[in-house]
Structures are given as C-alpha cells and as structure tokens.
Amino acid sequence: MKKWSVVLILGAAQFVMVLDSTVMNVSISTVVADLDSSVTAMQTAITFYTLTMAATMLLGAKLGDIWGRRRALVIGSIVYAAGSLVTALSPNMLTLFLGWSVVEGLGAVLVIPAIAALLADNYDGPDRVTAFAAIGAVSGAAVAAGPLIGGFMTTYLSWRYVFVAEVVIMAVVVVFAGRIADKAARRRLGIDVPSVLLSASGLVAIVYGMLQSKVWGWIVPLRSPEIGGVEIAPLGISLTAWLIVVGGALLSLFFARQRRLVARGRDPLLHVQLLSIRRLRSGLSVLGGQYAITAGLFFMVPVYLQMTLGFDALETGVRIFPLSVSLILFSVVGTRLSARWSPKRIVRVGQWTLAASSLVLLTAVDPELSSPAFGLGMFCAGAGLGLLASQLGNVNMSSVTEKETSEVGGLQGVFQNLGSSLGTALIGSILIGALATSFASGVAQSSLPAETQAIVAERTEGGVEIVPADSVPEIATEAGLGDAEAAELQTVYVQSQLASLRTALFALILLALASLLLSRGIPDDVPRRSGAAPTQAPSTPRGPDSGPEESTSVER
Missing domain, CATH: 1.10.287 (Helix Hairpins)
Known part of the structure; x- marks a missing residue:
C-alpha cells in the first residue's frame, strides 16, 4: 500500500479539482436563491472560474519549474483551500466570485500541473502506466459522481458543505505531501x-x-x-x-x-514554436472545442431543469448522470479501439457523435424533458466526449519530446479551461439572449391588452432575467397585472424558455460541426504497439490529461 500512497494523495487532489467544476452547475438555482443573486451572475462566476485558470495556467506551470513541483502542490493546495473556505462562508455573490472564481482558480493552476509531473517523478515503467490510469479513473469517477454529490448535498444539506469538505481534503494533501518525491531539479527561470x-x-x-x-x-x-x-x-x-x-x-x-x-x-512564458507542430495544434484545438461543448451542455441543461421545471439539485444531477457514465465508458472504449483505429478516426467518430447527440437533444426538447430521446441524447453526448478524451492527451504529448511535455501539459490546461470558459460564456449568452428575444416576441403576439404589453416591455427593457417559471405570476401580480394576465404571462415565459433552449442546442450543433474543421491534423495512422499499454490515462475532464510518453515522435 505504501507504494501507491503517492497516487492516493495526488488522487485526492485530482478528485477535488474535477468535482469543483461540476458541483456548482447542478446547484445554480439554490445558490441564486441563497445569495439573492441571478443566473447571469452565476454564469459569470462559472465562466471566470475556468477563465482564471486559462489565463494563469502557463504562469502556474512555470512557477512549478522554479519552486519545485511538490512545493507548488503544497502552496496551490493551501491557496485552493483558502478559496474554498471563503466560498463556503460567502454571504453574497461578490464574495463567492472572489473565493471560487479567483482564489480557487489561482490555487488550481499550481496543483494541476504538479499532479502530472509528480506522478511521472514517482513511478516508472508499468507502475507509471498504472498510476496515470488510476488518476484517470479518479477523474472519471469525479465527473460521474460530481453532479450527484453536489445534488445530494445541496438538496438535503447545503452546497456550502461541498466546499467545507474540499478544505478538509486539501488540508490532508498538504499534511501528507512530504511523502511525495520531487526528483526534478529546480530550474532558474525568469518570468x-x-x-x-x-x-x-x-x-x-x-x-x-x-x-x-x-x-x-x-x-x-x-x-x-x-x-x-x-x-x-x-x-x-x-x-x-x-x-x-x-x-x-x-x-x-x-x-x-x-x-x-x-x-x-x-x-x-511559452515557446510558441510548439504551435507550429500540426498535430499538436490540431489536438489542442479539438480539446478546446470538446471542453466548450461540455461546458455549454453543463450550463444550459441544469438552468432549464431548475428554473423552468423546478427540479432540485439532486434531480438535476440524476438527469445529467447518463452523460457522465457514458463519458467514462467510452473513454475506455476509445482506448481499446486505438489498437485498431487511428486517432483521427476515433476523434472524427467522437465529433460526429457529438453533433448527432446535439441534434437528438434538439428533437427531444419538450416542456418536461422527460422523453427517452433526451436520455439517449445525453448518453450519446457523453459517448462522443469520451471518445475524444481517450485520444487527445496522447496525441498532444506524443507530438513533442519528453523535455517539452511539461510545457505541453500547461498548454493543455490553457485550452481545457479556455474552452470551458468560452462554452459557458458563449452558449450561456445565446441562451439568455434568445430568452429575451423570444419573450418580447411572445408578449407582442399574445392576447394580453396593449397596456399590459406596455408594462411588460417597460419592466424588461434592460433584458429578461432567467427566473423560476413558477415565480412569474407573483412578479406579474406585483407589477399590477391581474391573475388571468399573470397566468398568460407565465405561459409565454415558459414557451420562451423552451425556445431559448432550442436555440442554444442549435448553436451547440454548429459548434460541434465547426470542431470537425479542427481535427484535420490529428494523426491518421494506427500506432504500432509493442504489447504495452499507452503511458497516458484517458483525458477526462479537469484532469491532467496525460503523462509523458516513453518514446515520442515529432511531426511538424
């Protein structure tokens, strides 16, 4: 057991990194209510959590080279725990934004690169393969369990307890970090x-x-x-x-x-000549697209389930669960297929599956999102994402020599988090913008009296907020509308939310199709195997997507 203590310590840190990116999405409505805020503010917080990491990941990787990976892990864990504590105690959205979106993000940019580098330092040969596979499994488990853990805690206790638990776990990581060997010499680098x-x-x-x-x-x-x-x-x-x-x-x-x-x-800060490597440039671009689609889905679906249908966090987590399970399952399937199929073929199948799943989800949109087609669409989306996850880490790392893997790991972190922040910002903005347009059109075409339409137009001049559908009659009554008018306004609002969801899903289809253009540089040859498993674990969300290759080839 002592042999695998490093995996246990780093796996605990990795679980927290992944969990934190999924737990808030299923808790949106509860956090909005607790902090007297809005869905738009939550969209900003979710976007900036990943944007903070994208903007500072290269700096975090560089600091790890200067300070040493173990010291970076300890400092990052302390910063992350401090941010989690601030988040858990947040009295308002501004404090949550600072604790979660900024401080936790800054801690993560030190922890994430250190995990992959320390695994490579502490294990060799077959043990390294096992170690990276274990971390990949931890990432996958956190992806699957995150919505359910967040949903259960939010529904029956409080979303705040999730962040309290993160403080405890990161404290344990700091206490036992001394057991991790840091063999890499510190480098005298300028920033x-x-x-x-x-x-x-x-x-x-x-x-x-x-x-x-x-x-x-x-x-x-x-x-x-x-x-x-x-x-x-x-x-x-x-x-x-x-x-x-x-x-x-x-x-x-x-x-x-x-x-x-x-x-x-x-x-x-970055050796930009790395981006002249065609397969690396293509792999990173597809990786960013994968995370953009994931983030868009993980934002729009929970918002509709909670704000329109009134689902609690646990019910929302259950509805998302098919995607999480199939993502893990098809990460394994993709890894097995790589013995017979080229990376490009597997990636293209994954991309087409993503586009098809978005189309299935679009056809499955109904007021309750309860049809079997919706569950199938979520499962297929996870399948497409899993196939991509099984290949992209290996494609990126095998594009460079072992000396450059640390820098490529930082680039992967940038593209992962930039994709996530762009997905939340873009798809979320399309969702909210479409709601305003559809609602204004619905009111204008309704049978509401002209004076009522004027009141609604005046009250929504600055935009339409996403609010629980069942709260619309109360808001309408406070605005001076009668009961019948309030009920009709609620109907218009629900139909507008449904229309905005369709619009956002169509945008997701376009994004999935556009990503096909990015995969032209993915290797189209079946890698030759010598009886050994690949040295990287599948690149599951929020994890170190790969470790160093034992042998690499560079295609420029």
Whole structure:
C-alpha cells in the first residue's frame, strides 16, 4: 500500500479539482436563491472560474519549474483551500466570485500541473502506466459522481458543505505531501511579467466580450454600458466586438513578444514554436472545442431543469448522470479501439457523435424533458466526449519530446479551461439572449391588452432575467397585472424558455460541426504497439490529461 500512497494523495487532489467544476452547475438555482443573486451572475462566476485558470495556467506551470513541483502542490493546495473556505462562508455573490472564481482558480493552476509531473517523478515503467490510469479513473469517477454529490448535498444539506469538505481534503494533501518525491531539479527561470499580462488580459477581454454579448449585442449595440449618461459604443459598434478585437490584438502582441524573448536568449512564458507542430495544434484545438461543448451542455441543461421545471439539485444531477457514465465508458472504449483505429478516426467518430447527440437533444426538447430521446441524447453526448478524451492527451504529448511535455501539459490546461470558459460564456449568452428575444416576441403576439404589453416591455427593457417559471405570476401580480394576465404571462415565459433552449442546442450543433474543421491534423495512422499499454490515462475532464510518453515522435 505504501507504494501507491503517492497516487492516493495526488488522487485526492485530482478528485477535488474535477468535482469543483461540476458541483456548482447542478446547484445554480439554490445558490441564486441563497445569495439573492441571478443566473447571469452565476454564469459569470462559472465562466471566470475556468477563465482564471486559462489565463494563469502557463504562469502556474512555470512557477512549478522554479519552486519545485511538490512545493507548488503544497502552496496551490493551501491557496485552493483558502478559496474554498471563503466560498463556503460567502454571504453574497461578490464574495463567492472572489473565493471560487479567483482564489480557487489561482490555487488550481499550481496543483494541476504538479499532479502530472509528480506522478511521472514517482513511478516508472508499468507502475507509471498504472498510476496515470488510476488518476484517470479518479477523474472519471469525479465527473460521474460530481453532479450527484453536489445534488445530494445541496438538496438535503447545503452546497456550502461541498466546499467545507474540499478544505478538509486539501488540508490532508498538504499534511501528507512530504511523502511525495520531487526528483526534478529546480530550474532558474525568469518570468516575463509583460508576457503574463498580455496573455491574461487578451484572454479575459475575448471571453468577457462574449459573456456580455447577451446585453451589449455582438456588433449592433443593444444596451451599451454608460459613463456619465453617455453610451460606450465606439463608432456605433458594440463593445463586445471591440473587446474581442482588442483581445485578439493583445494575444498577437503576446506571441510576438515570445518570439523576441527567444531571439534574445531569454526565457519565454511559452515557446510558441510548439504551435507550429500540426498535430499538436490540431489536438489542442479539438480539446478546446470538446471542453466548450461540455461546458455549454453543463450550463444550459441544469438552468432549464431548475428554473423552468423546478427540479432540485439532486434531480438535476440524476438527469445529467447518463452523460457522465457514458463519458467514462467510452473513454475506455476509445482506448481499446486505438489498437485498431487511428486517432483521427476515433476523434472524427467522437465529433460526429457529438453533433448527432446535439441534434437528438434538439428533437427531444419538450416542456418536461422527460422523453427517452433526451436520455439517449445525453448518453450519446457523453459517448462522443469520451471518445475524444481517450485520444487527445496522447496525441498532444506524443507530438513533442519528453523535455517539452511539461510545457505541453500547461498548454493543455490553457485550452481545457479556455474552452470551458468560452462554452459557458458563449452558449450561456445565446441562451439568455434568445430568452429575451423570444419573450418580447411572445408578449407582442399574445392576447394580453396593449397596456399590459406596455408594462411588460417597460419592466424588461434592460433584458429578461432567467427566473423560476413558477415565480412569474407573483412578479406579474406585483407589477399590477391581474391573475388571468399573470397566468398568460407565465405561459409565454415558459414557451420562451423552451425556445431559448432550442436555440442554444442549435448553436451547440454548429459548434460541434465547426470542431470537425479542427481535427484535420490529428494523426491518421494506427500506432504500432509493442504489447504495452499507452503511458497516458484517458483525458477526462479537469484532469491532467496525460503523462509523458516513453518514446515520442515529432511531426511538424
């Protein structure tokens, strides 16, 4: 048992990293009610949790090289536990945002790269294979159990206890971290602060612009922010478009700076020449698309189940469970298929399965989401994601030499979390924006009196919030509407929520089809095996998707 104590310690940290990314989605309505907040604020918190990691993951990996992986694990665990404690005690959404979205995210960027590196340090040969497989299994178990654990705790106790438990687990990791060997020599590296600022601000600008598109509009301004009563929409173009342009420009400056640093013999934050490797670039792009689709589904479905149908967190977790189970199952299936099929074939099957599952879910949309087709669609979505997860970690790591695997691990973390934040921001904004449009159209076409329509239009001028459908009559009554009018308004609102869900699912289909264009560089040859299992575990959500390859080949 002593031999596997390192796996147990790192597995505990890995379980928390994965759990935290799924537990809040099934608790959205409860957290909104407890903190007297809104679904839009929760969307922002969920988006920034992953965006914080995406924006600082390269820095976290670099600090691990400088401090040592074990020290990075300990410091990151302490920071993460502090954020979890703040989150558990949050009296309002701002405190939750700081504790969960910022502090926990900063702790995670130290913990996640350290887990993979320390596993490689502590195990060799077949034991390394077993260790990475065990961590992959822990990640898969957390994906499957996360919605159920979060649902049970939220329904019968409180969502806050989940974060209290995280504090305890990370404290145990810190106490027993001394048993983990850290064989890698610390490297004397410089950290280029302008590079950190350029990459982080560029990513934040792009994602925040997409997040606010539901309010500001994409190109034509809708409800622009104001300063001193003056709307901010330069040259009559929405601030969303400007933020995306500025973010793209900042990232271009980041890449240019990395090349200059290398030319001058200084340490870059990222060796950008890695992205010239076709198979790596393709693998990372598909990985980002995979996480965007996952995050979009994990946001839109719980929001509808809780806010329209009134499901509690546990019922929501049960409805999501088919996706979690099939993701784990098909991660294993994909690994077995890799002995006979090329990575590209498995990835393409996964991508087409994702697109088909989104279409099945779209056809299964009904007021109760209770048809067998909905369960089938969720299961197929998990199957597609599992097939992708089984291949992408290996594709990325086998694209480089062993010396570069640490940096590629950081890149995987960036693309995973950037995909998640973009998925939540983009799909969530489409969902909320479509609700406003559909509701306004529904009210205009309803039999409500003109004066009632005017009242509703005035009250929703700043947008339509996602609220529990059964609360609409009470809100309408407080606005001075009669009982009959309030009931009709509730009907319009429920139909609008259903229409917005269909719109968001259609956007998911387009996203899944678009990701097909990104997979052209995935290797199309069946890897030759010498009787040994691959050295990476399947890249399950939120985990270290792979470890170093024993032998690698570089295709540029």
